[in-house]
Amino acid sequence: MSASKRERREQRRAGALARRNRTWLFAGLVILGLAALAAFMALSAPRPEPLASQAQLALGEQVYAQTCAVCHGDRGQGHLLPGAPALDHSEHAWHHPDGQIQQLILAGGTLMPPLGDQLSHEEIVAVIRYIQTWWTPQQLEAQQELSQQYPLFEP
Numbered sequence: 843m844s845a846s847k848r849e850r851r852e853q854r855r856a857g858a859l860a861r862r863n864r865t866w867l868f869a870g871l872v873i874l875g876l877a878a879l880a881a882f883m884a885l886s887a888p889r890p891e892p893l894a895s896q897a898q899l900a901l902g903e904q905v906y907a908q909t910c911a912v913c914h915g916d917r918g919q920g921h922l923l924p925g926a927p928a929l930d931h932s933e934h935a936w937h938h939p940d941g942q943i944q945q946l947i948l949a950g951g952t953l954m955p956p957l958g959d960q961l962s963h964e965e966i967v968a969v970i971r972y973i974q975t976w977w978t979p980q981q982l983e984a985q986q987e988l989s990q991q992y993p994l995f996e997p
């Protein structure tokens with residue numbers, strides 16, 4: 843084999859290698875670009891508004907301890923009064939929209955007493971927001987969607 847032929851072959855091989863390297867570099871850049879775009883979209887996606895301020899939650903905690911815990915348990919575990927369900931994530935509470943819970947607190951249920959005379963509107967809203975902190979994000983999201991049809995109301 844002549845020296846020039848060998849040289850040409852080596853050049854061809856080097857060229858193919860360089861092309862392959864460029865392909866990988868290009869693929870790598872595309873992947874990096876997509877990852878950066880995904881990160882940007884995740885960061886700039888609208889976040890849900892927090893439902894309550896820290897002050898509201900502190901008020902809700904106080905109302906809960908003074909008014910609700912005697913039947914529903916200090917952590918919402920339920921059944922201190924037989925028939926009083928859990929209000930945390932473990933049972934059914936999160937299936938009720940905001941307005942229905944408000945109505946129940948105002949007017950009472952079968953066994954639950956009406957509390958509308960004891961609690962202000964502000965206190966009722968605060969205690970609802972407080973018990974919602976016990977729900978999973980998925981439960982809260984589903985419940986908030988339902989609440990669009992039966993939201994909190996001005997009594």
Ligand code: HEC
Pocket residue numbers: 905906909910911912913914923924925926927928929933934935936938943946947950951952953954955957969970973
């Ligand atoms: C005297 C006991 C008692 C007190 C006090 C009480 N509840 Fe209840 N609650 C019940 C009972 C019993 C039920 C089940 C429905 C019924 O029989 O009225 C209930 C039902 C509920 C439900 C519906 C739960 C479900 O899964 O359907 C919610 C929400 C609730 N109570 C919230 C509260 C909040 C918030 C307070 C305090 C502001 C409170 N309750 C105070 C006894 C009580």
